[in-house]
Amino acid sequence: MLHFAPYLGKTAIMMKLIYRLVATAFLLLSATFSSFAAEQSQTQVVMLGTGTPVPDPNRSGPSVAIITNGEAYVFDAGGGMVNRTVQAAQQYNLPELFPQDIKHLFLTHLHSDHIHDVSELAMHRWWGRPERLSVYGPKGLAEYTQHMASMIEIEADIRAAGTPEQLVTDRHGYLVNATEIEEGIVFSNNDITVEAFTVPHGEIRPAFGYKITTADKTIVISGDTAYSELLAEKAAGVDLLIHEVFSGDRLSEQSEFWQQYHGSSHTSASQIAQIANIARPGLVVLTHILFFNATSDEIVAEVKRSYDGEVVMADDLDKF
Numbered sequence: 001m002l003h004f005a006p007y008l009g010k011t012a013i014m015m016k017l018i019y020r021l022v023a024t025a026f027l028l029l030s031a032t033f034s035s036f037a038a039e040q041s042q043t044q045v046v047m048l049g050t051g052t053p054v055p056d057p058n059r060s061g062p063s064v065a066i067i068t069n070g071e072a073y074v075f076d077a078g079g080g081m082v083n084r085t086v087q088a089a090q091q092y093n094l095p096e097l098f099p100q101d102i103k104h105l106f107l108t109h110l111h112s113d114h115i116h117d118v119s120e121l122a123m124h125r126w127w128g129r130p131e132r133l134s135v136y137g138p139k140g141l142a143e144y145t146q147h148m149a150s151m152i153e154i155e156a157d158i159r160a161a162g163t164p165e166q167l168v169t170d171r172h173g174y175l176v177n178a179t180e181i182e183e184g185i186v187f188s189n190n191d192i193t194v195e196a197f198t199v200p201h202g203e204i205r206p207a208f209g210y211k212i213t214t215a216d217k218t219i220v221i222s223g224d225t226a227y228s229e230l231l232a233e234k235a236a237g238v239d240l241l242i243h244e245v246f247s248g249d250r251l252s253e254q255s256e257f258w259q260q261y262h263g264s265s266h267t268s269a270s271q272i273a274q275i276a277n278i279a280r281p282g283l284v285v286l287t288h289i290l291f292f293n294a295t296s297d298e299i300v301a302e303v304k305r306s307y308d309g310e311v312v313m314a315d316d317l318d319k320f
Helices: 003-042 081-091 118-123 141-161 229-234 256-265 271-280 294-306
Strands: 044-049 063-068 069-076 105-106 134-137 177-180 184-188 193-200 204-214 218-221 242-244 281-290 312-314
Touching: 044 081, 044 242, 063 081, 063 204, 069 081, 069 204, 081 118, 081 256, 105 184, 118 141, 134 141, 141 177, 193 229, 204 229, 229 271, 242 271, 271 281, 271 294, 281 294, 294 312
Parallel strands: 069 105, 105 134, 134 177, 218 242, 242 281, 281 312
Antiparallel strands: 044 063, 063 069, 184 193, 193 204, 204 218
16 A cells, blocks of 8 residues: 555645646636626627728728627618628627617718618618617608618518528518607617717708717717717717717818818817817717828827827727
């Protein structure tokens, strides 16, 4: 028996080491899971598109997703945003961003660059949608979605004829529930409240901005707008102010017509500084960027020239 004692001692030591390694790995995994779960429970904001009507291979049309408690709420649906939802879902492990699982879409106005992908979102795997898409937006939305449905119906009839019935959740899953809105609370549940307010966007009336409130974040999305004191009021103290922008320094390089148009329909970087000084948000996120040949850094610097808070230029798929 004494002959085997050294070996038994070594075995005991090895077992202790293995136990410690397993316990350490378990603690690390638990900490990682807890951190992931905590992040998933927080409101997350993903920029699905930061572009303008001018085609840009790096910037999809305007769109912002707000994810809270396992549900995605999307604001605007510019061209290319559906592809961005899939990229974001995979990149950030946010399955609620897969297009067929998006249930709520809010439109700021009906300009083409903000609605190109409404039909794409409604059509995407429509036959397997667990719930039809609900769309909220200004007057004209109901007519727009009726014509959209007529267009999609042609494809839907062809696809339904060749698709086994057991694969079809809803034969008319491509239809959307359209709600034309006015100022005020337009949507609310236990997780989120969405308030619409009017913004001045040239002759486009109404055009809306949105204030979104969740359990842990407040966000204002400007939509397309010129300088707005009401927007500054709505954005007071919010965590995120997501605002469109153009380079005021470079506006003079444009023709007189475009100077007048952009000046009455959009917001210069220096004007955003004025709004931010009134509102004092936690972070200003610049989007729908009219560069006029300026760089991102130059436009941020235009804002920072008279505003000392945090400012970032958004790119597609940025997450806040």
